[in-house]
Amino acid sequence: MGGDFRHFSSHVSLLLLFLLIVKSSSSFTPADNYLIDCGSSDETKLSDGRNFKSDQQSVAFLQTDEDIKTSVDSIPITDSNASTLPLYLTARIFAGKSTYSFYISRPGRHWIRLHFYPLNHPLYNLTNSVFSVTTDTTVLLHDFSAGDTSSIVFKEYLIYAAEKLSLYFKPHKGSTAFINAVEIVSVPDELVPDSASSVPQAPDFKGLSSFSLEILHRINIGGDLISPKIDPLSRTWLSDKPYNTFPEGSRNVTVDPSTITYPDGGATALIAPNPVYATAEEMADAQTSQPNFNLSWRMSVDFGHDYFIRLHFCDIVSKSLNDLIFNVFINKLSAISALDLSSLTSALGTAYYADFVLNASTITNGSILVQVGPTPNLQSGKPNAILNGLEIMKLNNAAGSLDGLFGVDGKYKGPIGGMSSKKLAIAGIGFVMALTAFLGSLELHLEQRRVNVEADEYFRVKEE
Known part of the structure; x- marks a missing residue:
């Protein structure tokens, strides 16, 4: 019986070790985690579990000449990502140049997340506010205006920081600046690589670590919105429905997220949570044995920038290995030819992702088109193609800007x-x-x- 107990104990130990490994790979505790609900008199706890400090608790980070704040009881916004709406009920207003400065305990990439909504104020019309926001090295927003009160504005960046990270709010002459909430949060080192495949095809693009990035699109293909509560890095993933240009040619596929496997040395839940890999769009049945079309998604972007693109794949449609081989195109240029997920993951239902940098010269109509389609002349398997998720991030241009051609010194660099x-x-x-x-x-x-x-x-x- 003692032997049986020892045998049982060893199994329990292995199970606990497995659970610990799984938990450690899907969780992340940021070294720096500054969350500020600007203008708020009290802490704000969101339904996703994050706790934002009040304006008074965060005043030590701010340097400004005037103490101007505003707040309302509600705003006329119905947003599917309702968890963050409480952040838009208060704001801090800047009549002159103002600075938030944060001590950085661990050098590396950090999220900068900025929340804007023009609230009412008896002296300042925030719908007419025009201002710029910069760090010491990167222009985040130039002559920015939040516009009317019909929608909130959320901006998200990945910026390298060491020792100190400063945010400068600079109102346009005769105008004001404002901010509803600020997030400065450490990012796992694995999230963004230093190199990626080039499109058009060329030697790998190297030196990504020296660029600042703005997240423009983060899309859950075939699924619904994924809220920050589910994502271990508090990211939001939007449904692909507004971007799918050929919905009649696609079919939604969904499996239980708990069945998704993360391979050793590959994708982790920090790269994308399992609900992203548990949904996909595949090719709908066609009236021919050789369907000749691509599944397509089109996203708006700005001219004059290279783009970092991450595509997420997981074979949740095949019944056996080596049945799914397809091509991947970005702006009608070949990104991957004859992608065989089985040869890369050696299993079905296993997460995989691929990174690319799209050259600015390929963007001719203000958009990025991502397509997947069957590989011609397949010897086995039914012609098919899938996509589970995609992310598009803008790289700063030669002016060190993510918004226009003016540098952090305010001078035109274009x-x-x-x-x-x-x-x-x-x-x-x-x-x-x-x-x-x-x-x-x-x-x-x-x-x-x-x-x-x-x-x-x-x-x-x-x-x-």
Whole structure:
């Protein structure tokens, strides 16, 4: 019996170890975690479990000349992500340049999450506010306006910080700035790599760690909204329905999230929670044995930036290995040819993700198109393709900006007169050459005229 007990105990120990490993891989305790409900007189606890400090508790982080705050009892917003709505009931207003400064205990990437909603104030019309927000190195917002009161504005960034992170709010001349809530939170090192595959295909893009990123789209393909309460990094994942350009060609697939497996050395719940991998869109049945179409999602983006794109995959549609092989395209350029998830994960229902950097030159219509489609001439398996999730992040441009062509010093860093510096230099050289040629021609013309005048005088004298 003692042997049986020891045998049982060893099984329990292994189970506890397994649970500990699973828990550690899906949880993260940020070294820095500043959550401020600006303008609030009391702490604000959200339904997702996060606790935001009151304005008074956070005053030590703020440097501003005037103490201007506003609050309301409710706002006319019906938002599917209702957990964060309490943050938009109060705001702090800045009539001049103001700064939030945070001590950073662990250098690395940090979330900067900014919440905006123009509340009423007897002296300031926040719907007309125009202002910029910068760090010491990156322009986050330039001449930003939250607009009317029809919707909240949420901005999310990934910024490297060491020792101190400062946020500068700079109102436009004659205007004001405001902020409803601020989040400065450490990010796991594994979240963003230093390199990614290039699109168009070329050597890998390296040096991602030196860029600041703005999260533009985080989409749960085939599923509903995933709230910060479910995501271990308090992220929000939106439904793909507004972005699916060919819904009649796609079919939703869903499995129990608990059946999703994370492979050793690969995707973890910090990369994406299991509900992302537990839903997908696959190709709907076509009236042909060789369907010739792609599943497509289109997302709006800005010109003049490269983009970091992460695609999430998990084979929750196949009955056996090696039945699902498909192609991946970004802006109609090949990103992955003949993607075989089985060869990469060696199992079904196993999370996988792929990272890309899309070159700015490929963005011609203000959008990014992600497509998946069957690989032609398959020898086995039914033609099919899937996608489970996608993320799109903007990289800062040469001006060090995520919003326009002005640097943190307020100076314009972009092309002059719509021309790049290279084109401007070429144009300048061309102008100088043209001017030299013109002056030379003019000098020759004047010299010829002088000769003609002298000749006229000579012949007139001879005739006399």
